[in-house]
Amino acid sequence: MDTFDQFNQGRLALPGKTVDFDNLPWNAHPTFKGVALKHIVTAADTNGQFSYHLVRINPGCTIGNHIHATQLETHEVIRGFGECINNGETINYQPGTISIIPAAIPHEVTAGEQGLYLFAKFMPALG
Secondary structure: OOHHHHHHOOEEEEOOEEEEHHHOOOEEOOOOOOEEEEEEEOHHHHOOOOEEEEEEEOOOOEEEEEOOOOOEEEEEEEEEEEEEEEOOEEEEEOOOOEEEEOOOOOEEEEEEEEEEEEEEEEEOOOO
16 A cells, blocks of 8 residues: 555544544545545644645646645645646655645646645645
8 A cells, every 4th residue: 555545544533533534525626627635634623723635636637826825835745746836946746755835925736647646734724
């Protein structure tokens, strides 16, 4: 089982609460075709402090150029290959790559031929 499968079938363990990730649905991204998110830790879980999401980008699909005005975002690549344009510079994405996108910085992510799977974290949380 690779790292993505371990996360996808993992669990959130908090005092008094456990959430099995395989019971969480994949949600189609509201704007970008071929992109889905599994909301692992939500703003409601952290009083808005941070959120964690598994992100699945289908082969050749793109999370288009956008910004998060108030959130710092991190990406941890856990399967596949692609690239991120972060503040105008191209970063090659492969398993093990971690990228940091400060608040208000334009960025986009494009998956390669095998698709791309990320663990994305936002501070403060996505709404």
